[in-house]
Amino acid sequence: MTAGVAMEPTELEELMEARAEAAHEREVGDATRPTAQDLAASPTRIDVEGLDLFYGDHHALKDVNIKIRDKQITSFIGPSGCGKSTLLRCFNRMNDGIKDCRIEGKIALDGQDILGDCDICRLRQRVGMVFQRPNPFPMSIYDNVAYGPRGMGVRDRAVLDELVEDSLRRAALWD
Structure with a gap:
């Protein structure tokens, strides 16, 4: 659509619908768009x-x-x-x-x-949070980084030390 070109409301609606269909096709490929009944079910x-x-x-x-x-x-x-x-x-x-x-x-x-x-x-393994800004827990940097592996059962201090160091190095925070 170019600036300054007036379109009838029906033309604009058709264009928007066509673009929505094209976007849907790019996102889901062959899958059919669910109906309201599908969503409610x-x-x-x-x-x-x-x-x-x-x-x-x-x-x-x-x-x-x-x-x-x-x-x-x-x-x-x-x-x-x-x-x-x-x-x-x-x-x-x-x-x-x-x-x-x-x-x-x-x-x-x-x-x-x-x-x-x-x-x-277990709940937090299933329901994750992504914050707009970093939101560390009120504990040390080490314990914040080790929180996830510990939650998955990692208890070996040497393994945790390696995971924490590697994670902080990859995030350019180790030094």
């Missing part, structure tokens, strides 16, 4: 019901209810401070380390309650 992976989160007396999340389905993209959009990251942190129990944080309600991952008695290391 997808199994629920994360089910949040009546979630309330408090920081002391501050009620940060109020009665959150959402079903996140398998093989679908879900996005949280809203202004700064509205609770998007707070909710995401609930999915792998990152709020557990925050003093005076209390969560009420239910979060299930594949039907299993993650707010009750659950293996947090």
Whole structure:
């Protein structure tokens, strides 16, 4: 489309639809685009019901209810401070380390309650977080780098030392 060329709304809609179809074809190849019925029939992976989160007396999340389905993209959009990251942190129990944080309600991952008695290391293997900025745990650099391998059962100090040094060298942080 060139600047200054007026298009009828139907022409623009057709062009946008054609471009969307082309993008879909590039992304998924021969796969057919799922229908609304297909999407609705997808199994629920994360089910949040009546979630309330408090920081002391501050009620940060109020009665959150959402079903996140398998093989679908879900996005949280809203202004700064509205609770998007707070909710995401609930999915792998990152709020557990925050003093005076209390969560009420239910979060299930594949039907299993993650707010009750659950293996947090296993949960965090299944529910990862990617932060906008580096977000180390409140522990040493060594322990932050070794956290993942330790969670996978690596206990040998020599192996951990080698993994930590190699990781820090590859990130240009060793020196």
